[in-house]
Amino acid sequence: MPMSDEERRLLKEMELGLIADDPHLAMELLSGYPARRFPAGLFPGTLAALIGVVLIVAGAGLPAPGAVVLGILLLGLGTCLLLGPTVLARSQGRQSTG
Structure with missing residues (x-):
């Protein structure tokens, strides 16, 4: 079932809001390679x-x-x-x- 235009617009707004609020998390999610959460030692x-x-x-x-x-x-x-x-x-x- 395809998304409606309203759903696409809301999704784009949420994506832009995430990038504005937490750019580091947004780049991590977009890259597909999450950062290590715990130190190596x-x-x-x-x-x-x-x-x-x-x-x-x-x-x-x-x-x-x-x-x-x-x-x-x-x-x-x-x-x-x-x-x-x-x-x-x-x-x-x-x-x-x-």
């Missing part, structure tokens, strides 16, 4: 941070200072993987302007 960073927290808690309850140190290192690694590109871009921006 989300899964490994979260896993490393969680293992680090478990090691810190387990090491604090046991006489195992090595587990606490390893846990802190893994927690730091996980944080760097999660926030790495953002933090790196900010620090490079400060260096180039200063």
Whole structure:
């Protein structure tokens, strides 16, 4: 069943409204290639941070200072993987302007 002229006009108005409201989303939808919604280091960073927290808690309850140190290192690694590109871009921006 073909669209009526009124339906075509409304669809065109909605399309133009989307382009005006959110041009980035409109270009993403028109290209057919959606942008990645999650950073690349989300899964490994979260896993490393969680293992680090478990090691810190387990090491604090046991006489195992090595587990606490390893846990802190893994927690730091996980944080760097999660926030790495953002933090790196900010620090490079400060260096180039200063």
